[in-house]
Amino acid sequence: MKKRAVSYTLTQILNLYKINIPSGKNTAGSNVKLVFEDLPDNDLNALVLEYNLRADHFMFGDSMYVLKCIKSNNFKEYSTQLDKFKDSLIQYYKPIKNKYFHNYIRYSIASLEQISTGKEIVTNRINVFNNYINNKPVLYR
Numbered sequence: 001m002k003k004r005a006v007s008y009t010l011t012q013i014l015n016l017y018k019i020n021i022p023s024g025k026n027t028a029g030s031n032v033k034l035v036f037e038d039l040p041d042n043d044l045n046a047l048v049l050e051y052n053l054r055a056d057h058f059m060f061g062d063s064m065y066v067l068k069c070i071k072s073n074n075f076k077e078y079s080t081q082l083d084k085f086k087d088s089l090i091q092y093y094k095p096i097k098n099k100y101f102h103n104y105i106r107y108s109i110a111s112l113e114q115i116s117t118g119k120e121i122v123t124n125r126i127n128v129f130n131n132y133i134n135n136k137p138v139l140y141r
Contacts, residue, residue, distance in 0.1 A: 010044045010100075017045075047101050051093075055108060058085045075116050082112055103139055107132065 011017065018037040039046045058081075059066055069078040086109055093105065110132040116124040 010048060012044050015043065042096070042098075044098060044101060047093075047096065047098065048104060051089075051101075051105055051108070054089070055112070058082075059112075070115055075120055078115065082109075085112075 017039075020035040020037055036045060066078060066081050069075070069081065089105060089109075093102070096102070110128050113128050113131075114125060
């Protein structure tokens with residue numbers, strides 16, 4: 001069966017994107033990274049990429065402290081660190097006026113809040129459901 005080329009990207013109305021897609025024999029049947037050229041700082045793709053780097057650093061940063069909290073079942077400390085991370089995001093991204101991006105962060109944080117083991121799992125998932133899903137509108141279809 002012939003493989004299809006599939007790529008996902010976020011686009012904004014009235015934006016022009018310059019994308020470099022490497023070509024050649026060595027790219028056939030392999031993963032190829034799209035490279036955005038001259039992407040403005042306030043573009044949705046740039047914002048999401050930057051946020052994802054921040055989230056990765058939160059989990060796997062220099063000391064891997066947060067990951068160590070999770071592995072040692074210290075979810076109280078993990079929750080404290082997550083609250084600090086959320087506060088820093090609110091301050092940093094406050095000037096950004098992009099509803100989609102703020103919802104992206106919100107639901108990304110919801111996935112981080114689901115991290116728990118043991119007896120906290122059910123309580124934690126109920127809290128995430130109540131805070132992020134229950135009685136909330138469907139944002140995108």
